[in-house]
Amino acid sequence: METAERRRMPRAAVPTSAATGTGPTAVATVAPTHARPLETEYRPRVPIDAARAIRYQRHGAGDPTFAVDGPVLWRASLTPEGVATLAIRAERDRIRAAAWGPGAEWALHQLPALCGGLDDPSGFEAERHPLIAEVHRRNPGLRIGRTDLVFEALASAVIEQKVTGMQAFGAWRVLVSRFGQRAPGPTPKPLFAPPSIDGWRHIPSWAWHRAGVEPPQARTVVETARRGDSLIAAVMDAGGGEAVDRVLMSLRGIGIWTSAETRIRALGDPDAVSVADYHLAHEVGNALTGHRVDDDGMLELLEPWAGHRQRVIRLIYASGVREQRRGPRLHPEDHRDR
Structure with a gap:
């Protein structure tokens, strides 16, 4: 049976050293004080690979919302109740977590979804292909997690449009560190929650440029932020799938790829496929x-x-099978000082 009990997390599960100081673009220069955290232990119905599901939400090695400290995963987010920091220690049959900040209770309540505990693989027929069957056999706990934070997922997807991962992750790092909120808790490095919807809307044009985000993408985030809570409500009311696509793609600058990426990260959609991705079709x-x-x-x-296409894609990536690269790595030209 699934359980979620608040209790003291064993000392070894959470690092005790507090990070101090921030980079030159950060909005806070003093580490916040650390109130006593809320803590929980979540036991899924079946063993799941929660760490893999959580790591999918990371935007590159330098993501200011994410840190890995030994067996503990740290994630900062802006919840509907305010900023929250989660420290998660995931095992196959037990996930222990501690949370700090005004959004701590919301974050702990959402923990099963983040870990992939709400993902239902029933009806999935891995045996349709020998590679998928073998990888599924080796990874029976693979699940698709969700954050339930629509605008965070949407903003990151827009930033990732039509650029390399290196460019996108760099832009995300700069913007979140500069305009996000310093996350509470004894984090192993300074972490930042993404900006609020209003915060995204008020990022000045020069800051987008300095972060390396092209004007069309910056304009899309700003214009979408003007829809704010009404957009989030429409997405959540849509229920998923093509209904979410219709809501998101009605907005200028959001196409099928961006909508799919939002569905995957925010809603844990097991059937979403990021059509028009530069590499995905080749890899599949x-x-x-x-x-x-x-x-x-x-x-x-x-x-x-059908119904599990994202699950197949996750298994393909878990297999380690990759298409051989056919040309030199792209080195994008930097126009930010022009």
């Missing part, structure tokens, strides 16, 4: 057929797993 085609395919070919290959 290579894993399932041994050669490249385009987006239409990818969708045809994934169709037998």
